[in-house]
Amino acid sequence: MQEISRRTFVKGSAVVAGGAVVARNFLFSPSEVVAAESGLALQGGVRDVVPTTCWIGKQDCGMLAHRVDGRVIKFEGHPANPRNNGTLCPKGQAQIISLYDPNRVKTPLIRTNGKGGTGEFRTATWDEALKLVADNVNEVRERDPKMVLWQKGRSKAKGFYDDAFVKAIGSSKLGHGAYCSDAGYRALEYTIGTHAVLHPDFRYCNYMLSWGWNITNAGGNKFCWLTWPQHMIKARERGMKIAHIDPRLRSAGPFADTWLAIRPGTDLALALALCHELIALDYLDRPYLRTYTNAPFLVGEDGMIVKTTVGEGDDATDVGLVWDEATSAVVPFGEAETPALEGSYDFEGQEVRPAFEIFKEHVADSTPEWAADLTGLTADQIRRVASDFGENALIGSTLVVDGVEVPHRPVGIMAYHMAQQELGFQTIRAMVMVPMLVGAVGAAGGQLSDFTWKIDKRYAQFEKFEVEDPPYDFMLNNSKYFPINTGFPGIVAKVMLDPERYEVEQLPEVAILHMVNPLTAFPSQAEYMESYEKFKFVAVISPWLSETADYFADVVLPAATIEKYEGPISATNQYVEATTLRIPPMEPLFESKGEIDIYMDLCEEMGTLYGEGGYLDQVNKALGLVDDNAAFAIATDTKPTVREIFDSWALSQGIDEGIAFFEDPNQSVFVKGPMSPNKMYGYVFDPPFGGALHRLYGESLLDAQRQMRDKGADEIYWQDYTALPTWRAPTMDASPDDYEFYLISYHMIEHKQSRSSFVPLLAELAPGTRLDINPLSASRLGIADGDVVTVESHNAITGETRSLATTAAYCDGIRPDTVGVPHHFGGWTHPQNKGQGASPNEIYFVGEGYMTNTADQAFHVKVKVSKGGEL
Amino acid sequence: MATQTNTQTSMLPQGVGRLTTTWKLAMAGSFLLFAVGVFAFVRELSTGMIETGMRNVGTMGGASWGLYITMVVYFIGVSFAGITIAALIRLFNLRHLRPIARFAELLTVVALILGALAIIVDLGQPLRGVVNLFRYARPQSPFFGTFSLVIAGYLVASLIYLYLGGRRDAAIMAQYPSRLQRFHRWWAAGYRDTPEERDRHRQTSFWLAVTIIPLLVIAHSTLGFVFGLQVGRPGWYGTLQAPAFVALAGVSGIGAIIIVGAVVRRIVHDKSRIDLDVFAALGKFLLAFLLVYLYFMSVELLTLLYATPEVEKQLSDALLLGEYAWIYWGSVALLVIPGLGLLWQAFKRRWNVGWLVAFGIAVNLAAIGKRYLIVVPSQTHGTLLPYEVGSYSPSWVEYGVVLGLLGLGALMIGTFVKVFPPIPLREDEEVMVDA
């Protein structure tokens, strides 16, 4: 592997064997090495290296902290970590300056003024602060633990220690996913069972759709960033071609072989058109569709799959019926030789048709011309992509990977934030149907989703939805509004502001915010400003005085940044399996503590640390230190050090050195070896595809819709619960014509959410917010590059308008009907935030019309742009 | 006694030693300027050159050479004319111009000193600079190498020149008992004005003149090449630079001599000592140089108009139409108008000192403008890689320092004319042998 050969020059072996320091050396002619060494009597104290992981980002890239006398002077990529191969992105590099930032929260803080405005705090001891939190939380817990709300944002490492906390105190839990790609996760869990969105098998893929993938800046499926570009570059050098589907070209940089500048929010239409073309061109993998999907299931006139019960008593299960072409008879799926995909049959007096036949008919009118109108692309562009995709799929071919023969379909999609649109859930469903038609899902070079073919528990749960009657809990679980719902802070805020409307009786009273900053990171500020005020008590755990803490925290507990143990951290890059830990490169600065310490102390204060069901017990469960691993369990009657907890875990993993292994720079990454094809590829997984039948046809969605309607839910809630992804114009299109632009947001390579805009080294590279606008549109509005502009958004349902002012940045690489704003800015608590400008989250809307049918945020709204404004 | 010294002092020619109120006021003003300069420079020393308007070329979008270097180039230009004229007068023994010879030399010396100082204030490490420039001198480096050496040598030469040229007068002055007597004696250094002495004297100054001419050609050519040989800076590359430099130097220098001449003329209260045909001669010189320079300038204008490579285009647009246009066309006007004025006077053969002085000031302003345009725009608008265009405007510190330098110049000239006759005494003013 070239990366390694680069880092080690001839000493190639050194890398995976560890030898972190050795590994960075490269060959000099002996004389020089001498020259260099002889010249080196380096002063400046004792040098050493501590292995750790990136603290800013989402994928915890492996790092080596270079130290002098215990002072960290530089972070470098860990060469033995397969996820980043000894490299770091700009954020990974820059975080060092923030480690030392005296603007961090140094001690526990207790609020001395009213909430809802700039906070005034006094410093407090840990004891006092913890007691205050414990008392307030316990007071509510005694009445109803569910009225304690624990909320977290985009976490890093494995969240076992906070899950353990939630379980130990029995509180309600809110994550960040509704602002991330939950709709996509749900769509894939529903359709193919995997807990992830979409990425291609870069190792063998020849043609990929970069579908709203911010290639040169951010993420993609699951990862934070740099692992995907590493794979992408190698694939391109093999000859892989990229069709980039994105209103902005900036995301792809120079890597788009073709750029489809799609109109925001219309991806569902494009996906349907691609399916239409693939069917028209007969690029279909019938064996896959017959065997692994519910495409052949016969659907009755009522839209329900006709089933029969097989088996007796307990193991009696409903199985869908299919038409067996071999025997020309209706038989249970599995008993048929060649289940029919097409046609129309008579069964017990009603007309039944295979789900695929219905799908075919469903997309019959979704012609490229039809989609071209909606997406702002040309019919030719769409035809070309469809035929390239179908042609490159090499339907029927197989490939031997590490000795295993696997179906070979070298085409796939990379997509993640595509879920962030009003039709997100059905859009992702439609998108995965494209590779499904050609049999690329789970094939070599084809469509991957999660790193292994593990099936998420939700796949089974989604077989049937139980929509309940009001009253609902404040998260609206199993409600007639959102049968699929994994917790949406935005809707919770709405519920808190108007419980009657959502038929909710009990509202949360205290909140514990961990690594989350809704005020700047989530839409919409307005709702949060009001709803957080309603909490009797808010505790925030954060290294920085987040904006949310500034306005609403009663107590702020100073978390350490990178100076703490965290993990376990997966270090897989999809092709290698590995695990590592975050090791503190120095003692926590100031009075800060790692979260695990904080939770242990808090639980002790609350009386929920020890014993059965206590925090320590939950930690054992969460870390799998139970059953056969019970031997490694930590004692639940004495408070361990965090190091001891990870030591136990390490031992349970068969790592004899225990935690010491991870503290040794020459080891520290536990590489289990290459990912076996049998784990990676659905076809050769045991059982194939984890035993999950792929739901081309979403029967239970249609069923949910009927239940919702029965219970009197409005159309806006049930309209997208359809068996097949169905196009409709997004709500925002109903805004008046003068709101002529689509506002999109995106991540910049230099920043991580709202947690890095105050890092001076990064703020220097990307100083502040801006409005990307195409010069063609800007000049029409008399707006020059750099002008101050006002961006006003409009809510098509409530008629509410919101606005922000920023500066125009001419950008030829964005659709003329679209404007973009990066989402990282809008903070105000750090001196560095001064003058950085607003966050688009101030003008996005939350709630009906601006969220998915699965209660997840849509990051689209129609806006008007005018010259001038107050910065 | 006191009265006696007074009367005797009052007998010194050309008002030497007599401190009039106008003079005192002028000096006070000059000193004030000088003080401002010192204050500004101290500020620059302590906080660093962030105090100036200069910034790096490229990502920082600035200009790294600004007003200071502009003034260096300008001062050196002025010094050129002074020494040339003095040298010519000696060489060809142009009697009718003898009166201006000394303050022409004086002007050279002062301009050179200011030029050198302007370099020092432009250095990020001024103190280290004075040492290292010579300690590690790399003569291959056109500017601060060759050039600082040239300045040094050149300065020494003109000082010697001034000194020798003054010995006879010093001897004469030394006859008068005055507070300055010892100074004059020292200068005269036992000179007794015997025929042999006069002869030897004429000899040496002749040969000095002969040697100085090539020296100064080198000096000004290198100055031209400092910019001329820069591949890195569009607008600088081109051999045209050197000759054009010399021409403009002549223009500004002679302009300056005319101004100083007029001032001296008033100071010495004796118009006869510098009569009109001296100014007429200077006027013709100025006209000649102006015409030459205007030729070079029209050539330059053509090249600008037909600038083809995108960078050059960007640069010429900035000069002719963009943010520098006002300086460019302003300077052109300040050169063309005096040009016409001089033509007219030459044609009418009627020379008017007032107008000459006005023209002198005009061309000097133009000269500063043109130097600025050579130094700055090719940095802000001439990067070869497509950096965003930059901007530069001098900060108060830079203006302050420059004013300080001018103040210092005035102080030096002012002092000189009060301790030594700015105009050589006439041949007939014999040395009296004291009884």
Added chain:
Amino acid sequence: MAKYAMVVDLNRCQGCRACTEACKIENNTGQSMFWMHVFRFEDGEFPDTRMSFLPRPCQHCDNAPCVKVCPTGARFKREDGLVLTDPDRCIGCRYCELACPYGVNYFNWQTPEASQYSDVIDWDDPDIQSATGGLSPPYRNPDLDEEWGSERRRTAGGNHDKGVMEKCTFCVQRVEQGNLPACVDTCPVTALRFGDVSDAESPVSQFIRENETWHLLEEAGTEPSVFYVGGKPPSHSYKEVERPKARV
């Protein structure tokens, strides 16, 4: 004697500026100084727009105008190809900067302390002193105070003194310790390569052999030690987007 060169592979560069950042931290350069600047260019009208990236370190020219014009020899060329600046000899005339066609020189306009982001961070904060001893930046790299090479000069890194010129050093302090330059080391996609071109077998020599390479501003005749692969030389019709905050 080795002869070092860098290769920038524009077929790989993501324009991510990790190199810029690694350089700043390794070399402790001050605010708004980008020894490694990465251009982000846009070219052409929608929908025929193209984007390109261009990392720009010092080119370590073999025929370096900056070296030629330096009056004091503070800017010098080493046998191994490195073009370095001696901050103890530099008088701050900035002539090298004007002679350089690439705009890679950065002058210390401010004092070393003032240039370390002290406008937003107070490094003298008593609570941080304990951990950092009040160093600015607190990650101050001790290698930068050493004397390097046979010439024994303090040529490594930046932020040495106000009023002196500094620029990319090819990370002399790392190279002499047998490590890759910081930018090369961190590049996520190996768009930067570095090595000894006097050794025909070195990976970098091989890479140069196997690929078509070009130089920035070839016509300037500076004979750079930085080779570019892929992409094409930037034109003045390019529009630079997303410029960093580069003015102090």
